[in-house]
Amino acid sequence: MEVSTLTSVAFWIVSAVILGLAVIVVTQQNVYRAAIALAGTFLGVGILYFILSAEFVGVVQILVYVGAISVLLAFAVMFIQDVTTGSRPSQGRAVGGTMAALLFAALVFASYNSDWTSIDSITDETARAALTDGFVEVGEGDNLIVAAPGLVDADSPIVENDGVLVNSTGPLGVLLTREYVLAFEVIGLLLVAALLGGLLLMRDPENEEAEA
């Protein structure tokens, strides 16, 4: 599967920036500076998703991570005074470094020695044509069929460009609310439970007793 040179160059530049900022996050003694570097890492990862043709995930990344989690982190750092404590003594660093190196070696070995299926493994001519030449859903409800583009002007999933969904946001919404609707609802429940649990933990029992 060929990727254009410009995309590859952008990918490597963004990856280098991400990894450099991530190293700053785990080595910087000042936690506030580490938080700023972490926000930069999140932004770089969002750009990486755009490079990987996942626009909606990229937008979610920027909204949730850069917009929400980084701000939460900055607030936490500013509220708590003694945050400039650094890393652990050299023993902890040695253990952490060894663990990180071993894990990295194992993951890279596994990913470079596995026989990943690529688009070339698709033998079905229709499936292959649908992925590379474009793809349109025709019909409604359960009577959906897949047809070549040009038959109808449906604003349905179009797949081209070596099996990448063009304009993936609409089909992704359908996927989340049809195939994965149960998981989608459970995630909502989980978020409510997490927020309620957070509020419960934040309650100050002594102050409440004093007020009552």
Add this chain to the structure above:
Amino acid sequence: MTLENVLLVSAALFAIGIYGAVSRRSVISVIMSLELMFNAVIIAAVGFARFTPAAALLSGDPLTAEAVRSALTGHAFAIFVAAVAAGEAALAFALVFAMYRSKETVEITEASELRN
């Protein structure tokens, strides 16, 4: 840019996160490292969605809209992971504040005695 390259970046980010989670002393720094690891996992999921075809397209069964849509499973997975990470971050900071209120510190070595 191939799938292996994307997985390489993902593995490097995850390893940096592991190092930070083990070697840092402040609880806030440990949470930052956890977020780095979450991001590494999402990068891998999106990379798989971009470079490997969905199983439904390899089976040779008649092509349906669902089958083509299943090429986006990695994106759906990424969104679920991001949602779980957001909930985890909210809960983690509540825990950090609770710890700071009772111990006046965010050193992770102090957390072994955290009761009430």
